Amino acid sequence: DSGVTQTPKHLITATGQRVTLRCSPRSGDLSVYWYQQSLDQGLQFLIQYYNGEERAKGNILERFSAQQFPDLHSELNLSSLELGDSALYFCASSVDRDGQPQHFGDGTRLSIL
């Protein structure tokens, strides 16, 4: 058990809709990272937050946004969903601001119909 909790495990929705994925980092970890895993693109870094502030940005679409709350949990919001957004979305956490993701959650599988 990595200690990183992601909800929901599965999400099925339609094109054009909006969803929110939630992540609780490992106890004591201040950094949260979001990754997208798809068959064609592999694992892609989306965004990192450290102690509530955006720290680094990767290949995140403008339709996607994220935030980290004072209790350190994070949410990834995906809007105007397209078929190509179907993927596994992973959250990871680490203690450091400048470190690397160490503990990954088990992901949220998003299916767009």
Add this chain to the structure above:
Amino acid sequence: QQQVKQSPQSLIVQKGGISIINCAYENTAFDYFPWYQQFPGKGPALLIAIRPDVSEKKEGRFTISFNKSAKQFSLHIMDSQPGDSATYFCAASDSSNTGKLIFGQGTTLQVKP
């Protein structure tokens, strides 16, 4: 230049054998090279990592070999066990892009009993 190329795509090894997975990169700014292990339905888990100031790092049955001049690094799994059957990802990052790990495409390892 941001790519990390991983091979082979899949690997079958007999129990007790050595599993070898290779990765190559082009960006000379990369200074952190981790390997992750992922079981079906789970998120990636950090297995072992190396920085370019050393050529080899060993943790139990897992060893990373690093060749800076060739811009290649590899994972060796000694005495491979059926429980090692998983997908392995190499990754790389540079200090100026904190959290922005660039992942290889993954290698699915099957260890036959």
